[in-house]
Amino acid sequence: xxxFEKQKxxxxxxxxxxxxxxxKNITLVSVYTFxxxxxxxxxxxxxxxxxxxxxxxxxxxxxxxxxxxxxxxDYIPLAxxxxxxxxxxxxxxxxxxxxxxxxQTNSANYTLMVNEEMNIEPGTIVIGSGVARNLLAKEAGAIxxxxxxxxxxxxxxxxxxxxxxxxxxxxxxxxxRQDFRRIFLTPEGQATDLVVEVRNAKELATIARKIVxxxxxxxxxxxxxxxxxxDAVFEWRGGLTILVLSGAFLAxxxxxWDKATGLSAEEKREIGVLKGLGWETSDILQMKFWExxxxxxxxxxxxxxxxxxxxxxxxxxxxxxVLKGWSVLYPKFQLTPQLSAYHISTLFxxxxxxxxxxxxxxxxxxxxxxxxxxxxx
Amino acid sequence: xxxxxxxxxxxxxxxxxxxxxxxHSGFLERSEEARVSHRRxxxxxxxLSDLCLFTEARYTRHPVTADLHVPFxxxxxxxxxFPSGSILSVPPHLRGKLLW
Numbered sequence: 001x002x003x004f005e006k007q008k009x010x011x012x013x014x015x016x017x018x019x020x021x022x023x024k025n026i027t028l029v030s031v032y033t034f035x036x037x038x039x040x041x042x043x044x045x046x047x048x049x050x051x052x053x054x055x056x057x058x059x060x061x062x063x064x065x066x067x068x069x070x071x072x073x074d075y076i077p078l079a080x081x082x083x084x085x086x087x088x089x090x091x092x093x094x095x096x097x098x099x100x101x102x103x104q105t106n107s108a109n110y111t112l113m114v115n116e117e118m119n120i121e122p123g124t125i126v127i128g129s130g131v132a133r134n135l136l137a138k139e140a141g142a143i144x145x146x147x148x149x150x151x152x153x154x155x156x157x158x159x160x161x162x163x164x165x166x167x168x169x170x171x172x173x174x175x176x177r178q179d180f181r182r183i184f185l186t187p188e189g190q191a192t193d194l195v196v197e198v199r200n201a202k203e204l205a206t207i208a209r210k211i212v213x214x215x216x217x218x219x220x221x222x223x224x225x226x227x228x229x230x231d232a233v234f235e236w237r238g239g240l241t242i243l244v245l246s247g248a249f250l251a252x253x254x255x256x257w258d259k260a261t262g263l264s265a266e267e268k269r270e271i272g273v274l275k276g277l278g279w280e281t282s283d284i285l286q287m288k289f290w291e292x293x294x295x296x297x298x299x300x301x302x303x304x305x306x307x308x309x310x311x312x313x314x315x316x317x318x319x320x321x322v323l324k325g326w327s328v329l330y331p332k333f334q335l336t337p338q339l340s341a342y343h344i345s346t347l348f349x350x351x352x353x354x355x356x357x358x359x360x361x362x363x364x365x366x367x368x369x370x371x372x373x374x375x376x377x
Numbered sequence: 378x379x380x381x382x383x384x385x386x387x388x389x390x391x392x393x394x395x396x397x398x399x400x401h402s403g404f405l406e407r408s409e410e411a412r413v414s415h416r417r418x419x420x421x422x423x424x425l426s427d428l429c430l431f432t433e434a435r436y437t438r439h440p441v442t443a444d445l446h447v448p449f450x451x452x453x454x455x456x457x458x459f460p461s462g463s464i465l466s467v468p469p470h471l472r473g474k475l476l477w
Contacts, residue, residue, distance in 0.1 A: 011380070057420060058417060060421075064442065072446060073443075094424075096424060111429075161419075164412050164415055167429060168416050208477035225470045229441050297391075298391070322460065323461075326433045326460065341399070
């Protein structure tokens with residue numbers, strides 16, 4: 001109980017000392033909060049995207065087979081389907097026709113894809129809600145497509161996909177095989193790629209090896225590789241994460257370094273006076289521990305909460321210019337939070353602990369020197 | 378009220394809100410389940426392989442089906458000119474880490 005009372009007195013004194021230098025400390029807390037806010041925002045955003053990808057793409061095709069020509073993706077002959085179908089363990093092979101269409105009138109890119117299961121009639125299309133938003137299009141309206149021979153195809157909008165599907169289909173335009181071939185002049189007997197269905201998922205790797213042996217110009221992509229892609233493209237070493245993390249950690253290192261390289265003359269004098277008044281070295285270290293703890297814990301809690309509001313309520317408004325890039329068409333989506341005690345404790349140990357330690361070390365050095373000498377210097 | 382009491386109370390309130398954040402995220406995860414299932418169903422129906430996150434470049438719209446050379450499509454030493462190309466790292470299967 002006495003120990004607790006003593007700590008309360010030390011905290012009182014520490015907070016008063018912090019308030020005496022309020023200009024400096026408020027700036028420090030603001031910058032520190034912003035650093036934690038940025039790091040936490042990236043952690044939330046990437047973990048949610050990875051989670052969404054792992055859940056949503058679980059229904060992606062078992063295997064896709066592409067043909068590569070001189071290192072580039074090319075049309076694949078439909079004749080390859082027979083050879084793949086004959087491999088033991090293959091349940092079915094389907095060809096897919098899909099491609100990209102650049103709409104010059106509004107500089108947007110669309111993904112055009114043939115879907116035969118939806119029985120889309122020639123002359124009709126089904127569009128993603130991102131396309132509809134971009135073109136201010138409504139059902140029963142028509143969209144002109146400039147074919148590769150220079151002619152125009154006016155395709156009627158039969159249906160607009162729900163906004164819920166934006167994360168997978170915002171830029172999608174589904175159309176009939178005839179319309180696709182008319183726009184892109186795709187030669188008969190060729191497809192964009194093939195989709196392979198396999199009876200037993202354990203045989204996927206063996207079947208992929210057999211396909212490459214039979215058809216050396218092809219490249220199989222397994223569902224596991226699709227799922228792994230989104231884990232890897234948002235890993236901490238890559239792109240967005242490393243950009244923000246490196247900036248944030250440099251700022252953090254500067255702050256910690258400033259603390260670790262020494263105390264200001266005023267702080268040293270304060271320590272000297274306290275020691276002269278009878279404070280023990282351990283009391284001074286406890287005071288500095290509370291000082292570091294108060295600054296870093298406040299910044300940590302506020303930064304964490306602001307990042308949550310930023311990613312799941314605004315959603316990610318600060319990152320929007322980076323994520324949009326030059327895209328004209330951008331999906332509207334609500335990410336599912338994927339938070340755990342693991343994320344929070346990782347952020348805590350990466351930010352609060354080093355800062356608190358960095359505060360204590362120089363104070364220990366100053367507190368062990370003779371108070372008379374500290375006050376005189 | 379003593380300053381230390383204000384401080385401990387503020388930390389307790391902050392911790393409470395962080396706890397609420399975890400509860401809220403768990404709650405949202407459950408309420409979003411129907412929406413996630415709906416998307417998954419359509420991914421299966423349309424045979425999609427990628428999330429629609431970036432529409433500016435084909436190799437960031439469909440990183441799974443891209444090839445290693447596509448960001449440098451203009452000429453071998455071309456600079457990456459789409460912002461999203463700098464955000465994403467290269468999928469492992471394009472770096473030769475195959476699962477078969």
